[in-house]
Amino acid sequence: MTDRVADLDRRRVRAAFQHAAKSYDSAAVLQREIGDRLMERLDIIRHSPDRILDAGSGTGYCTRALSRRYPQARVVGVDVAPGMAREAARRRRRGFLPGRGGREDHVCGDAESLPVASASMDMVVSNLMLQWCSPDAVFSEFRRVLRPGGLLMFTSFGPDTLGELRSAWGSVDGAPHVHDFIDMHDLGDALMRAGFAGPVMDVERLVLTYPRVLDMLRDLKAIGARNAVRGRHPGLTGKDRFAGFCSAYEAMAGADGRISASYEIVYGHAWAPTGSTGSSDMPAGTVAVALSRITRRG
DSSP states (O other), X not given: OHHHHHTBOHHHHHHHHHHTTTTHHHHOHHHHHHHHHHHHGGGXXXXXXXXXXXXXXXXXXXXXXXXXXXXXXXXXXXXXXXXXXXXHHHXXXXXXXXXXXXXXXXXXXXXXXXXXXXXXXXXXEEESOXXXXXXXXXXXXXXHHEEEEEEEEEEEXXXXXXXXXXXXXXXXXXXXXXXXXXXXXXXXXXXXHTTOEEEEEEXXXXXXXXXXXXXXXXXXXXXXXXXXXXXXXXXXXXXHHHHHHHHHHHTTOOTTSOEEEEEEEEEEXXXXXXXXXXXXXXXXXXXXXXXXXXXXXX
């Protein structure tokens, strides 16, 4: 996992999301759907937070959802791209939050070095950010900013994500065009190393379909999901290689002629222990699951 993270150009990641701040919402259908599913999981968890951190908040979709769910709380959205934080703040000011909502703040900051005081948050939520970071560094920061008994809820993409895209490029050249996403078990291990108690994790798979390969690529660009692998081709992709990639992708089209983009979504939650003994100090009602028993759920 460490090698995978080292292969990512973090400056390029930040620049890509900065560039996508204005176009993000037009294409982030999947991100909103997964965010909604993450929020639904809070229905079965007994927790009444006063201060919540939304890490990797983007344009603030989950930040606003958290404000509606916990109107008594202060919700702080943090994103690595200044443009994303500004866009989230603009939407808040212009009344994009219907109904009752709590107090919101939107700031720019790196999840691996959060601009947040230690033991200041009751909950940390992160939707589809971890795949762009070092989980060890991020989980360590989440553990630092959570108060004892605080809750962490997150999603990330698993290794089966964009398998069609990876396969189509693999038939053309050997260069990396999609970075390696992190397995659920590795994320569970990272949670334990960071000192979290009782990690509970599962996966599901979603598929988006498109009429053309270019439509899929346009959506990825619009949300800032660009190739940030250090070993990528430094220049523009040649016309012949790109045509070969498109042909290989189109050959995988379904009977209706549409091409698919598959996503493996990893869900996880864990608690900041209330003492020094780990899982035995979890809040009442929490079920601890040993890492050896964590399995994939299709």
